Amino acid sequence: MKKIILTVLVVMSSLAVQAQELKWETDINKAISVSNKTKKPMLLFFTGSDWCGWCIRLQKEVLKTPDFATWAKKNVVLVELDYPRSVPQSDAIKAQNAGLQQAFGIQGFPTVYFATAKQKNGKPSFTGIGSTGYVAGGPKAWLAEADKILKTK
Template sequence: MKKAILLIAFVLGTFAVQAQELKWETDVNKAISVSNSTNKPLLLFFTGSDWCGWCIRLQKEVLKTPEFAKWAKDNVVLVELDFPRRTPQSDEIKTQNNGMQQAFGIQGFPTIYFATAKIKDGKPNFTGIGSTGYVSGGPAAWLAVADGILKAK
């Protein structure tokens, strides 16, 4: 019985560590560089992390799951573009995120936009692939939508 409990604890701990190992870039230019070197598109997550209920729900139900972690490592470069109300941010990040929100015409949160980009004359030049937001049904449903967007590129 003790061994079974230890095994279950180990397996659950492994999933939690795997989900936490995801690297979410906050610097768009750095993310573009990683995207270009790995030949993976950007997943731009526009969120209000500390106030948006649907953003928090998407994080909990999909973005912090082992299924998403495995998929993301294989398919995309993760970029978080956060618009918090209570969490402090540097002026540089605020300016960058506001510019990205305007560039992509983001009207509501959460929005996830898939894109590729190149740096041209010191500025990012994006090519959109598609977008989504919260999808009910957990990680499998959300990943099916994401895969459909990426396969259409």
């Protein structure tokens, strides 16, 4: 009987993890559209996913946790802006990400920027809310920092 209960618990928890899977947009125009429809700000994650140690650490310790997934679904539209060294990207994504890096003045990775945007004459016009990076202390500490930023909007 204990084995059956344990098996059921394992299956249920794996389903809960799958249900927590998040949608990270990579197309800024699509993200702006979703943000405007849902009335949620965007969380722009500037990352070097295949070379930046702090980016990988932020992903592992915060962005891939159930606490973050629950918070993100309620509060933000997720946007990943990646600057990989060995993972191929389309020229359009490279150009988009380079432009956004310049527009937001991103000088280091990881940087997480919270913003809203409207389309004006076919180009995005951003309103920044605030930014952060890696915050020690796991998901609770990072989410507390993110909540402080979002309360200023």
